[in-house]
Amino acid sequence: METLELVENQPISSTNQEDFLPLNGTDYLELYVGNARQSAHYFQTAFGFQPVAHAGLATGLRDRESYVVQQGKIRLVLTSPLHADSDIGRHIDQHGDGVRVVALWVDDATRAFNETIRRGAKPYMQPTREQDDRGYVVRSGIHTYGDTIHVFVERNDYKGVFLPGYELWQPDYHPSDVGLKYVDHMVGNVGWHEMNVWMKFYHDVMGFQQLVSFDDKDISTEYTALMSKVMSNGNGRVKFPINEPAEGKKKSQIEEYLDFYGGPGVQHIAVATDNIVETVLALRQRGVEFLSVPDTYYDDLSERVGAIDEAMDTLRPLGILVDRDDEGYLLQIFTKPICPRPTLFFEIIQRKGARSFGKGNFKALFEAIEREQALRGTL
């Protein structure tokens, strides 16, 4: 296998290679869920997402119901099937609620499709133009790990609420947002020894580069182990860390994910805030549950990360983690899985200079996850 070009914490914008897949950012994440209406309510109530758009029986769809909610630039599409024996239903049967589509905003969805297919991507959706009286969009799609899809969305000539076919959704109920701004990164779990396959896919097919940071090493605790590497697109707006399980004394949390998800898939969605203390306070008040960290985590924190703006006494009761790298520090916290299966969860992150992903916290986090695994009897 060809060696990837390594760039220290730096996307490839500085290299002279043309970016054949320019991405403007994450367009939307579509989750296939058992009950889209209740999921939308949950994301409104617990996470402060705002209602945006709806498509279903009322808009002429016969096979599915979708609700679109948004906070900052983070757009979630929650989709359920309306009948038995559907692809959506089979996805839910196999994986539980989970991320089906990671949609990326492009200026030219046809070119994105052609360039990635030419480099070996498996087609999911040919470039397709959809239009209504608010303009048109072009979408195309390719397969990535597991049953996950990348859809390229070209929407510069569209003024509607979301996509053609969707109507404005304006329920009376809209709790305030909690300050979530954009998708910082989105992590995929892949199977044993598949890390290099998918790093190569993102490099060769999508033109991503490995983002190397000082914390780019194997992660292991006494019991669990994994490997994690980060791929970034050219302008750094789209970052996909990829995890694979590694041998430990007991079952890796990545292996547990693979068992319950039924294969590779999206493990967590990290969303950014400008004020993690206020955001986490609001989320906790609304019933969002976070992984707990051992209280001892905070005992040597100052020693580990040095001076930070936030008071330990503020972070400790909220369970917010801190990590530092060469460029600054970051604050982060992880929710418990949001589904019955121990699969998908969210991360809340605030960056203060640091561009890494919290390696120093992984150990503390994994020890916390292992406590949860032990309680589930799957360690």
Ligand code: FE2
């Ligand atoms: Fe993360």
